Amino acid sequence: MDNYPLLNIFWTMLELFLWILWFFLLFKIITDIFRSHDMGGWAKAGWLLLVILVPLIGVLVYVIARGRSMGERDVEQAQRADAAFKAYIRDAAGAAPGEGPGEGPGGRSHVDDLAKLADLKSSGAISEEEYQKAKEKLLV
Template sequence: MDDYPLLNLFWTMLWLFVWVMWFFLLFKVVTDIFRDHSLNGWERAAWLVLVLLLPYIGVFIYLIFRGRSMGEREVKQVKEQEAAFQQYVRKAAGPSASPVDELHKLSALKDKGDISQEEFDRAKQKLLV
Protein backbone atom coordinates (compact mmCIF):
# COMPACT_ATOMS: atom_id res chain seq x y z
CA MET A 1 0.00 0.00 0.00
CA ASP A 2 3.03 2.25 0.26
CA ASP A 3 3.33 2.45 -3.54
CA TYR A 4 0.02 4.34 -3.85
CA PRO A 5 -0.52 7.02 -1.19
CA LEU A 6 -3.97 7.99 0.02
CA LEU A 7 -3.83 11.37 -1.72
CA ASN A 8 -3.21 9.68 -5.08
CA LEU A 9 -6.18 7.42 -4.45
CA PHE A 10 -8.29 10.49 -3.74
CA TRP A 11 -7.17 12.17 -6.99
CA THR A 12 -7.81 9.02 -8.98
CA MET A 13 -11.33 8.76 -7.59
CA LEU A 14 -11.94 12.44 -8.29
CA TRP A 15 -10.81 12.13 -11.90
CA LEU A 16 -12.89 8.99 -12.36
CA PHE A 17 -15.94 10.85 -11.05
CA VAL A 18 -15.28 13.81 -13.38
CA TRP A 19 -14.81 11.42 -16.31
CA VAL A 20 -18.13 9.66 -15.62
CA MET A 21 -19.93 12.99 -15.20
CA TRP A 22 -18.45 14.18 -18.51
CA PHE A 23 -19.86 11.16 -20.34
CA PHE A 24 -23.21 11.66 -18.64
CA LEU A 25 -23.28 15.28 -19.86
CA LEU A 26 -22.21 14.27 -23.36
CA PHE A 27 -24.97 11.63 -23.60
CA LYS A 28 -27.51 14.09 -22.20
CA VAL A 29 -26.64 16.65 -24.89
CA VAL A 30 -26.75 14.09 -27.70
CA THR A 31 -30.13 12.85 -26.43
CA ASP A 32 -31.43 16.41 -26.29
CA ILE A 33 -30.32 17.05 -29.88
CA PHE A 34 -32.53 14.19 -31.05
CA ARG A 35 -35.41 15.10 -28.70
CA ASP A 36 -35.67 18.71 -29.90
CA HIS A 37 -38.39 18.87 -32.55
CA SER A 38 -37.65 22.50 -33.39
CA LEU A 39 -34.35 21.54 -35.05
CA ASN A 40 -34.44 20.46 -38.68
CA GLY A 41 -32.23 17.68 -40.00
CA TRP A 42 -29.30 19.91 -41.00
CA GLU A 43 -29.23 21.70 -37.67
CA ARG A 44 -29.27 18.37 -35.85
CA ALA A 45 -26.45 17.08 -38.02
CA ALA A 46 -24.39 20.24 -37.44
CA TRP A 47 -24.83 20.10 -33.65
CA LEU A 48 -24.07 16.40 -33.62
CA VAL A 49 -20.90 16.83 -35.70
CA LEU A 50 -19.76 19.69 -33.47
CA VAL A 51 -20.46 17.74 -30.28
CA LEU A 52 -18.82 14.54 -31.51
CA LEU A 53 -15.78 15.98 -33.31
CA LEU A 54 -14.98 18.70 -30.77
CA PRO A 55 -16.65 17.24 -27.68
CA TYR A 56 -15.55 19.68 -24.98
CA ILE A 57 -16.04 22.84 -27.01
CA GLY A 58 -19.17 21.48 -28.71
CA VAL A 59 -20.91 20.54 -25.46
CA PHE A 60 -20.07 23.86 -23.82
CA ILE A 61 -21.30 25.82 -26.86
CA TYR A 62 -24.48 23.74 -26.91
CA LEU A 63 -25.09 24.40 -23.22
CA ILE A 64 -24.50 28.13 -23.66
CA PHE A 65 -26.85 28.49 -26.64
CA ARG A 66 -29.48 25.85 -25.91
CA GLY A 67 -29.15 25.06 -22.20
CA ARG A 68 -32.34 26.83 -21.11
CA SER A 69 -34.50 25.16 -23.75
CA MET A 70 -32.84 21.86 -22.85
CA GLY A 71 -34.21 22.19 -19.33
CA GLU A 72 -37.64 23.16 -20.62
CA ARG A 73 -37.77 20.08 -22.85
CA GLU A 74 -36.78 17.91 -19.89
CA VAL A 75 -39.58 19.36 -17.74
CA LYS A 76 -42.07 18.91 -20.59
CA GLN A 77 -41.09 15.27 -21.02
CA VAL A 78 -41.42 14.59 -17.29
CA LYS A 79 -44.89 16.17 -17.25
CA GLU A 80 -45.97 14.09 -20.26
CA GLN A 81 -44.70 10.91 -18.62
CA GLU A 82 -46.51 11.78 -15.38
CA ALA A 83 -49.75 12.45 -17.27
CA ALA A 84 -49.41 9.15 -19.15
CA PHE A 85 -48.79 7.32 -15.88
CA GLN A 86 -51.84 8.94 -14.22
CA GLN A 87 -53.98 8.02 -17.22
CA TYR A 88 -52.73 4.43 -17.06
CA VAL A 89 -53.52 4.23 -13.34
CA ARG A 90 -57.04 5.56 -13.89
CA LYS A 91 -57.58 3.08 -16.73
CA ALA A 92 -56.17 0.15 -14.73
CA ALA A 93 -58.21 1.01 -11.64
CA GLY A 94 -61.41 0.76 -13.63
CA PRO A 95 -64.40 3.03 -13.51
CA SER A 96 -64.84 4.70 -10.16
CA ALA A 97 -68.17 4.39 -8.46
CA SER A 98 -70.29 7.49 -8.24
CA PRO A 99 -71.30 8.87 -4.84
CA VAL A 100 -74.88 7.75 -5.55
CA ASP A 101 -73.73 4.15 -6.00
CA GLU A 102 -71.69 4.34 -2.81
CA LEU A 103 -74.69 5.73 -0.88
CA HIS A 104 -76.84 2.91 -2.21
CA LYS A 105 -74.29 0.33 -1.02
CA LEU A 106 -74.09 2.01 2.39
CA SER A 107 -77.87 2.02 2.66
CA ALA A 108 -78.01 -1.68 1.82
CA LEU A 109 -75.38 -2.40 4.50
CA LYS A 110 -77.37 -0.39 7.05
CA ASP A 111 -80.61 -2.15 6.12
CA LYS A 112 -78.97 -5.57 6.58
CA GLY A 113 -77.65 -4.46 9.95
CA ASP A 114 -73.99 -4.74 9.00
CA ILE A 115 -73.35 -1.12 10.00
CA SER A 116 -75.01 1.10 12.57
CA GLN A 117 -76.82 4.37 11.92
CA GLU A 118 -73.83 6.30 13.28
CA GLU A 119 -71.40 4.51 10.94
CA PHE A 120 -73.78 5.13 8.05
CA ASP A 121 -73.97 8.85 8.88
CA ARG A 122 -70.16 9.17 9.13
CA ALA A 123 -69.59 7.37 5.81
CA LYS A 124 -72.36 9.41 4.17
CA GLN A 125 -70.77 12.63 5.42
CA LYS A 126 -67.39 11.58 3.95
CA LEU A 127 -68.99 10.85 0.58
CA LEU A 128 -70.87 14.14 0.42
CA VAL A 129 -67.89 16.31 1.37
Protein backbone atom coordinates (compact mmCIF):
# COMPACT_ATOMS: atom_id res chain seq x y z
CA MET A 1 0.00 0.00 0.00
CA ASP A 2 2.99 2.29 0.44
CA ASN A 3 3.64 2.26 -3.30
CA TYR A 4 0.16 3.57 -4.11
CA PRO A 5 -0.70 6.62 -1.96
CA LEU A 6 -4.21 7.78 -1.18
CA LEU A 7 -4.09 10.65 -3.68
CA ASN A 8 -3.39 8.18 -6.49
CA ILE A 9 -6.42 6.15 -5.45
CA PHE A 10 -8.62 9.23 -5.69
CA TRP A 11 -7.10 10.13 -9.06
CA THR A 12 -7.76 6.61 -10.38
CA MET A 13 -11.36 6.76 -9.17
CA LEU A 14 -11.84 10.12 -10.92
CA GLU A 15 -10.43 8.74 -14.16
CA LEU A 16 -12.71 5.71 -13.95
CA PHE A 17 -15.73 7.93 -13.30
CA LEU A 18 -14.87 10.15 -16.28
CA TRP A 19 -14.48 7.10 -18.55
CA ILE A 20 -17.90 5.84 -17.49
CA LEU A 21 -19.42 9.27 -18.20
CA TRP A 22 -17.69 9.37 -21.58
CA PHE A 23 -19.05 5.96 -22.61
CA PHE A 24 -22.53 6.89 -21.38
CA LEU A 25 -22.48 10.04 -23.51
CA LEU A 26 -21.10 8.17 -26.52
CA PHE A 27 -23.80 5.48 -26.38
CA LYS A 28 -26.50 8.12 -25.76
CA ILE A 29 -25.44 9.96 -28.91
CA ILE A 30 -25.24 6.77 -30.99
CA THR A 31 -28.77 5.77 -29.94
CA ASP A 32 -29.98 9.31 -30.66
CA ILE A 33 -28.52 9.13 -34.17
CA PHE A 34 -30.53 5.99 -34.90
CA ARG A 35 -33.67 7.34 -33.17
CA SER A 36 -33.70 10.61 -35.11
CA HIS A 37 -36.43 10.70 -37.77
CA ASP A 38 -35.41 14.03 -39.29
CA MET A 39 -32.15 12.65 -40.74
CA GLY A 40 -31.77 10.43 -43.75
CA GLY A 41 -29.66 7.32 -43.97
CA TRP A 42 -26.59 9.09 -45.34
CA ALA A 43 -26.72 11.76 -42.64
CA LYS A 44 -26.97 9.06 -39.96
CA ALA A 45 -24.05 7.18 -41.51
CA GLY A 46 -21.97 10.38 -41.63
CA TRP A 47 -22.66 11.28 -38.00
CA LEU A 48 -21.96 7.70 -36.93
CA LEU A 49 -18.63 7.65 -38.76
CA LEU A 50 -17.66 11.01 -37.29
CA VAL A 51 -18.56 9.91 -33.75
CA ILE A 52 -16.75 6.57 -34.07
CA LEU A 53 -13.64 7.63 -36.01
CA VAL A 54 -13.01 10.96 -34.23
CA PRO A 55 -14.86 10.44 -30.95
CA LEU A 56 -13.96 13.57 -28.99
CA ILE A 57 -14.57 16.04 -31.82
CA GLY A 58 -17.52 14.06 -33.18
CA VAL A 59 -19.34 13.96 -29.84
CA LEU A 60 -18.72 17.64 -29.14
CA VAL A 61 -19.87 18.70 -32.62
CA TYR A 62 -22.98 16.49 -32.34
CA VAL A 63 -23.93 17.93 -28.95
CA ILE A 64 -23.41 21.49 -30.22
CA ALA A 65 -25.25 20.96 -33.51
CA ARG A 66 -28.09 18.66 -32.42
CA GLY A 67 -28.22 18.95 -28.63
CA ARG A 68 -31.56 20.77 -28.53
CA SER A 69 -33.30 18.31 -30.85
CA MET A 70 -31.74 15.46 -28.86
CA GLY A 71 -33.48 16.78 -25.73
CA GLU A 72 -36.77 17.18 -27.61
CA ARG A 73 -36.60 13.57 -28.78
CA ASP A 74 -36.01 12.46 -25.18
CA VAL A 75 -39.10 14.37 -24.04
CA GLU A 76 -41.21 12.91 -26.86
CA GLN A 77 -40.09 9.40 -25.99
CA ALA A 78 -40.92 9.96 -22.31
CA GLN A 79 -44.38 11.26 -23.25
CA ARG A 80 -45.03 8.22 -25.46
CA ALA A 81 -43.95 5.90 -22.65
CA ASP A 82 -46.20 7.77 -20.21
CA ALA A 83 -49.18 7.55 -22.58
CA ALA A 84 -48.57 3.82 -23.09
CA PHE A 85 -48.37 3.30 -19.32
CA LYS A 86 -51.62 5.19 -18.76
CA ALA A 87 -53.33 3.18 -21.51
CA TYR A 88 -52.11 0.00 -19.84
CA ILE A 89 -53.50 1.17 -16.49
CA ARG A 90 -56.87 1.93 -18.11
CA ASP A 91 -56.83 -1.51 -19.74
CA ALA A 92 -55.87 -3.27 -16.53
CA ALA A 93 -58.48 -1.33 -14.55
CA GLY A 94 -61.15 -2.16 -17.11
CA ALA A 95 -62.25 1.44 -17.67
CA ALA A 96 -62.38 2.73 -21.23
CA PRO A 97 -61.31 6.32 -21.84
CA GLY A 98 -64.28 8.69 -21.76
CA GLU A 99 -66.58 6.16 -20.13
CA GLY A 100 -69.35 7.83 -18.17
CA PRO A 101 -71.05 6.95 -14.88
CA GLY A 102 -73.11 3.82 -14.49
CA GLU A 103 -72.05 0.43 -15.64
CA GLY A 104 -68.71 -0.38 -17.15
CA PRO A 105 -68.08 -2.45 -20.25
CA GLY A 106 -69.81 -5.80 -20.41
CA GLY A 107 -72.43 -4.76 -17.84
CA ARG A 108 -69.96 -4.57 -14.92
CA SER A 109 -70.70 -2.08 -12.20
CA HIS A 110 -68.20 0.52 -11.02
CA VAL A 111 -67.84 -1.48 -7.82
CA ASP A 112 -66.01 -4.13 -9.84
CA ASP A 113 -63.83 -1.44 -11.43
CA LEU A 114 -63.05 0.06 -8.01
CA ALA A 115 -62.12 -3.38 -6.70
CA LYS A 116 -59.71 -3.87 -9.61
CA LEU A 117 -58.20 -0.44 -8.95
CA ALA A 118 -57.72 -1.30 -5.29
CA ASP A 119 -56.01 -4.57 -6.28
CA LEU A 120 -53.68 -2.69 -8.66
CA LYS A 121 -52.82 -0.19 -5.92
CA SER A 122 -52.19 -2.87 -3.30
CA SER A 123 -49.96 -4.85 -5.68
CA GLY A 124 -47.91 -1.70 -6.38
CA ALA A 125 -48.79 -1.53 -10.10
CA ILE A 126 -50.14 2.01 -9.67
CA SER A 127 -49.29 4.78 -7.24
CA GLU A 128 -51.62 6.41 -4.73
CA GLU A 129 -51.98 9.47 -6.98
CA GLU A 130 -52.88 7.36 -10.03
CA TYR A 131 -55.34 5.40 -7.91
CA GLN A 132 -57.07 8.57 -6.73
CA LYS A 133 -57.29 9.98 -10.26
CA ALA A 134 -58.73 6.75 -11.66
CA LYS A 135 -61.19 6.50 -8.76
CA GLU A 136 -62.38 10.06 -9.30
CA LYS A 137 -62.82 9.33 -13.02
CA LEU A 138 -64.96 6.31 -12.20
CA LEU A 139 -67.11 8.08 -9.63
CA VAL A 140 -67.83 11.19 -11.70
